[in-house]
Amino acid sequence: METYYRTHPCGELDREDVGREVVLNGWVQKRRDLGGLIFLDLRDRSGMVQVVCNPEVSAEAAAFADRVRGEYVLAIKGKVVARAEGTVNPKMKTGEIEIQAEELNILNEAKTPPFLIEDDTDVEEPVRLKYRYIDLRRPVMQRTLMLRHRAMQVARRFLDQRDYIEVETPMLTKSTPEGARDYLVPSRVHPGQFYALPQSPQIFKQLLMVSGMERYFQIVRCFRDEDLRADRQPDFTQIDIEVSFLETEAFLSMMEEMIAEIFRETIDVEVPRPFPRLTYREAMEKYGSDRPDLRFGMELVDLSEIAKDSSFKVFASTVASGGQVKAINVKGQAGWSRKEIDGWEAVSKELGAKGLAWMALREGGNKGPVAKFLSDAEWERVREATGAETGDLLFFVADQPRVVADVLGELRLRLAQELNLIPEGVYRFAWVTDFPLFSYDEGEGRYYAEHHPFTSPLEEDIPLLKTDPGRVRAKAYDMVLNGYEIGGGSQRIHRREVQEAMFEALGFTIEEAREKFGFLLEAFEYGAPPHGGIAFGLDRIIMLLAGRSNLRDCIAFPKTASASCLMTEAPSPVTDRQLDELHIALRKENSVKK
């Protein structure tokens, strides 16, 4: 029998099509045999439609239908008819009609799949990943991939319309001594030498600015051979952007517009602009995080001023030794049992705190270890600062600022989840700015560039480069959404004297800098324009858009946490001949070979 090609997608037929002759192609979702009639639910990318095979209409079609099983691929020729009154299915888009089969062609048979093709599944993820081609038949996976497709098209169109040029940067590039761990590729032509897969196109996009391309973008794969977490993949996709001769404010506003357009066109959400701004310092102070989730309050309150004179020794001595005392107000939870509170203390200790002090504002008076140490005047100040009312529970952490931020920042998130304080379908964007330019490595006794050594300091902090590098703030900006960093960028240094001061602060001579950053530095001597840029994490944006919690659900063929592909079984051993050609050998202890 010949192959019939479809005239219509299954999922888009409705009442208006009644009487139409159609050819459909698709997979059998379900087959039911009801008193001689065979009903088939036929599924394609667009949706599902019911097909009736009636031997009185076509004995041949009905006979073929009898052989059909789930996931068989069919071509069906037939007529769209209205369903009888009682059989209309209002839950299906095509529920008012069905197809009366006149011809039925089995395009392909199928073994029984390892799991059902439906949105809700309790199949273990490893099984889904091994049979990814079946997993991707589930409508929810198809919707996610289509959303990803749409987001990419919108981003590119937006940038194209604003004269950004898509340029492909090299995938086989040079291994750099700093940054994350590189994936390496041995060279066959150059024995003993290696390419590195790019961690990002950072250097190339800056070179494109030196080239006068002015506006660059690319949706590009990047590679980092780091130990994976739930929300990491060995390779990931960036929307990568760089621009010359554009003021930072105008650029940030354009990026807000791009993200808003993506949200509008993929999930029909109108994102309010401009996005609020928080300095790094404000974010750390109020939320204990540089990527705060702004969908709820429960801000961190600094009580150090009050605590420093308190009779509670732990508080006073912490402040005296340069630490902080901060609190969060868990509204309405004064009634928690000692056991519940102990649970949260255990969490705090896991997160690095020495302990978790608390005070419950019960009807009968304040309870908990902190209560008795506070004078009335102190308590009044604490009450005012935290906005605490009867019925509330205060948690206190006293420690070095980093620990306080880590512990209370994370407690804030977990409490909000526990207490259901996070509204669904809400998208709270912000820019976090003014990041520190350097971090100090105690062990090595030197400063490191927090981003990279080409990130520009704030104008007003340039003098501090020589006197107090730790206080220099960067012209760096992260876009955060609902507790995730979704993009990060910066203005780059383009003035030689600033670059030199930067290297000096990092403890490099110009010669050392040249050795580390060679050709980029050389390029900067031939007329680098003022420039800056940003990179967005596409995978994470899709995860948030699709309302998923697992990054792997947003990638067609993802890797596991051990960087394996369960479907293809990559990585895998290779032949001796392949190794010989690449001039490498396995270490003796690992002589796994094909």
Next chain:
Amino acid sequence: METYYRTHPCGELDREDVGREVVLNGWVQKRRDLGGLIFLDLRDRSGMVQVVCNPEVSAEAAAFADRVRGEYVLAIKGKVVARAEGTVNPKMKTGEIEIQAEELNILNEAKTPPFLIEDDTDVEEPVRLKYRYIDLRRPVMQRTLMLRHRAMQVARRFLDQRDYIEVETPMLTKSTPEGARDYLVPSRVHPGQFYALPQSPQIFKQLLMVSGMERYFQIVRCFRDEDLRADRQPDFTQIDIEVSFLETEAFLSMMEEMIAEIFRETIDVEVPRPFPRLTYREAMEKYGSDRPDLRFGMELVDLSEIAKDSSFKVFASTVASGGQVKAINVKGQAGWSRKEIDGWEAVSKELGAKGLAWMALREGGNKGPVAKFLSDAEWERVREATGAETGDLLFFVADQPRVVADVLGELRLRLAQELNLIPEGVYRFAWVTDFPLFSYDEGEGRYYAEHHPFTSPLEEDIPLLKTDPGRVRAKAYDMVLNGYEIGGGSQRIHRREVQEAMFEALGFTIEEAREKFGFLLEAFEYGAPPHGGIAFGLDRIIMLLAGRSNLRDCIAFPKTASASCLMTEAPSPVTDRQLDELHIALRKENSVKK
């Protein structure tokens, strides 16, 4: 001085802007000092404009201008004024105006670049590649990259509009035993195991069809570790497409439309459709090539029938032993000297011919070694077949068909170049179809799949799979343009019995096939739809669109013929620590290390 950001691009100002206050940013193309006035040509991506620094307008700007050298980056604030009558430059788009500088800010200084920023350059390519960031400032390079950008946007928009979904496929995948040589990536987490960089997303796009994605595309980087030729790169970009449930004719027509849209929107050329079709056999017979250049004639003419009874023994015996005698008619070149003809014979021998017979149709009669062996009747038939007239020159090759095709096919191209027969700005597309499904390996005494073992045979040739595989034609199609293959695709096998016959012809048992093609074959058992697809070579298409002859001129940061990047010096040695982490060692003879 503060950084001024531009209000206008340099190259777009004209008479209409006279009187306007503007800020421009760009690079100094040229600086001339004429009697106290300093003239600067300021260049940005959009073009160039002349700036006049007159100390009477601004002493400060003029003083800064005095310090300026070529490729300095400037911000200029000034007024657009009309040029004086005699100084209008009709060759410049902005030649009717100039900018009277009121403020001038040196955004960055520049060393003297190693070569001038202009379209025509005689700089050696290695210098251009080392200083690629300067090379890319040349307007011709910027135009090529912008054309590439535009072509990509048009292709994606076209496919998006037709419901193709862009899906990113894995970059770290599994090494396959067949095909070209893989680039390998050692795994740190799995000692002794390797990823391969994808040679193409072939398997993944077919799996996406099994997944019911129905229409897929991706503009994607592919990797092949082969010895490079002038028109090859270790990584290259494909427009990769796959579709289910669509008839081949409709698909080919859609692909023609896509290519036509790219030509229309990038170089404003209207491509006639439908494209002519040639079978593989016709292409080989008429042009000696499966990617014929159709911009000129000089077709190969088969004279075997005439030659087989000829008294010219070389001809007769060649045909008797299964060979061919074919000729091309070099119009109007009967006057070539013996020396010139000997030159072409030498070329033919380099190409694999045993010799090159010829006949010059001079006024005084036919000259050359073939002439005397042809009877009048034979000559009459040759004359008719070749369309030869007085003044023409015939070249003959007698050999096995493969050699005849190779030699005359290549002679045809070189003669056309030599004789300037190839019109410029002409684009002659065609589809070459009906490729052989198999090639026979004499050494191993077995058939190999010419494309891959999932390529569908022509329906009518399926019975031949068992009886005469060498004659089976594939449902494969190449798009050719001006002598280049720019795309290649096929309908895939989706019926199990055909797949089994295919494996049988290849000499595999099902078990062996499963070992070689594992998960793809398994996937095919769960309901594979009829599907097919194509991949276009983007780099080559851009080369043809941009009218360049060097593929490297169409890639921002290309590799050399030895797969090196002269700018970054990749590949390069890596540290012992990196090798240790990857569980590999260098072969002793190659202990080049950092």
